[in-house]
Amino acid sequence: METDGARGGEGAGACSHPEPMSSAGGSKEGLKKPTCIIVLGMAGSGKTTFVQRITAHLHARKKPPYVINLDPAVLEVPFPANIDIRDTVNYKEVMKQYCLGPNGGIVTSLNLFATRFDQVMKFLEQKSTEHEYIILDTPGQIEVFTWSASGSIITETLASTFPTVVVYVMDTSRSVNPVTFMSNMLYACSILYKTKLPFIVAMNKIDIVDNRFAVEWMTDFEVFQDALEHETSYVSNLTRSMSLVLDEFYANLRNVGVSSVTGEGVDQFFKHVADAAEEYEKDYRPQYEKMRREKEEKELAEQEEQLSRLRVDMSKDKPVLKKQTDGMAITPGLVEEDSDEEAHDPEMMDEEEQRELESFRNFIKSQKSRQQQKQDSGSVDKT
Ligand SMILES: Nc1nc2c(ncn2[C@@H]2O[C@H](COP(=O)(O)OP(=O)(O)OP(=O)(O)O)[C@@H](O)[C@H]2O)c(=O)[nH]1
Numbered sequence: 001m002e003t004d005g006a007r008g009g010e011g012a013g014a015c016s017h018p019e020p021m022s023s024a025g026g027s028k029e030g031l032k033k034p035t036c037i038i039v040l041g042m043a044g045s046g047k048t049t050f051v052q053r054i055t056a057h058l059h060a061r062k063k064p065p066y067v068i069n070l071d072p073a074v075l076e077v078p079f080p081a082n083i084d085i086r087d088t089v090n091y092k093e094v095m096k097q098y099c100l101g102p103n104g105g106i107v108t109s110l111n112l113f114a115t116r117f118d119q120v121m122k123f124l125e126q127k128s129t130e131h132e133y134i135i136l137d138t139p140g141q142i143e144v145f146t147w148s149a150s151g152s153i154i155t156e157t158l159a160s161t162f163p164t165v166v167v168y169v170m171d172t173s174r175s176v177n178p179v180t181f182m183s184n185m186l187y188a189c190s191i192l193y194k195t196k197l198p199f200i201v202a203m204n205k206i207d208i209v210d211n212r213f214a215v216e217w218m219t220d221f222e223v224f225q226d227a228l229e230h231e232t233s234y235v236s237n238l239t240r241s242m243s244l245v246l247d248e249f250y251a252n253l254r255n256v257g258v259s260s261v262t263g264e265g266v267d268q269f270f271k272h273v274a275d276a277a278e279e280y281e282k283d284y285r286p287q288y289e290k291m292r293r294e295k296e297e298k299e300l301a302e303q304e305e306q307l308s309r310l311r312v313d314m315s316k317d318k319p320v321l322k323k324q325t326d327g328m329a330i331t332p333g334l335v336e337e338d339s340d341e342e343a344h345d346p347e348m349m350d351e352e353e354q355r356e357l358e359s360f361r362n363f364i365k366s367q368k369s370r371q372q373q374k375q376d377s378g379s380v381d382k383t
């Protein structure tokens with residue numbers, strides 16, 4: 001297990017701020033990409049305060065991060081957010097319009113926002129050389145992000161472009177009970193498997209409770225069993241068995257004790273981020289690049305299919321064409337011949353486009369001449 005032990009054992013103040021970009025996030029051309037830090041955690045675990053703390057830490061080191069708030073229901077964002085979901089969707093309005101409760105409102109707001117995430121990616125790509133980190137704060141209810149389609153879309157989209165790390169913020173002061181601790185770790189484990197990304201557990205609020213007990217429980221099975229001695233409920237038996245199962249999860253888990261209030265452990269946290277970003281490059285990037293390629297290929301295949309269907313419809317001159325073009329705005333350049341020179345400039349078009357245009361013109365001509373014939377025959381009938 002990669003652990004920093006408990007507070008005090010992290011050499012707070014002694015360790016300088018790491019230079020993660022030297023080892024991670026670099027592309028082949030030498031251009032460095034920022035590392036995405038997605039902050040997740042149970043309601044009230046301290047996610048927002050943690051984001052505020054690490055943002056302030058980076059600002060103090062003249063490395064301002066690019067920060068995104070994804071919590072539509074937060075009243076006040078205590079850090080400078082470059083993108084705020086609340087600027088795009090009004091969570092209360094969403095609740096009203098869709099007749100939803102608070103959680104449904106948050107999920108729907110996030111879904112609406114996710115439909116525009118390609119625009120967010122454009123901003124991020126534009127700014128990618130200016131920032132070393134992109135930090136995302138997520139909604140209070142963890143499942144809104146981790147078990148929703150929009151959460152997956154956002155996570156996968158980020159991870160297919162940038163080195164991405166998931167941080168699970170745990171409220172240490174609320175995890176002193178071994179059964180509660182186990183539940184928290186099970187949840188963390190489920191997120192690890194769901195997101196399939198490098199993972200860090202930030203044991204927060206160590207200014208209230210030292211996290212040494214938790215580290216011990218994770219490294220020494222016997223100590224955890226001893227802690228369970230006082231538990232007599234059936235849950236304790238389950239917890240005993242589960243702790244065996246979680247052994248492997250613990251073995252590869254990075255964890256660090258932090259206090260979002262005092263700033264303790266933040267230096268060490270960034271060391272873990274550098275390490276996790278390196279792991280991303282080594283183990284995860286190939287998988288995400290494969291996913292991105294597959295997505296691009298699928299989109300291309302769909303476009304090809306649509307084009308070939310259109311070609312078939314045009315050549316057969318079937319009424320289907322009407323169906324397909326209903327509601328579609330056709331630019332004057334295509335219908336009114338030679339009205340838009342640029343659109344018809346043969347040098348601007350590739351062979352395929354020229355063939356399409358040619359066939360479309362033929363189609364229009366045939367339609368016109370048929371209409372003309374009909375009109376002529378109508379006027380002949382009348383006469
Ligand atoms: N003592 C102490 N309190 C903390 C720490 N981090 C957060 N808190 C407090 O915990 C409470 C919840 O913090 P938030 O940052 O709002 O937690 P959150 O996870 O963002 O909450 P939701 O988004 O509503 O789920 C606040 O009262 C914070 O001041 C910490 O390290 N130490």
Ligand SMILES: [Mg+2]
Nearest residue numbers: 047048071140
């Ligand atoms: Mg919050």
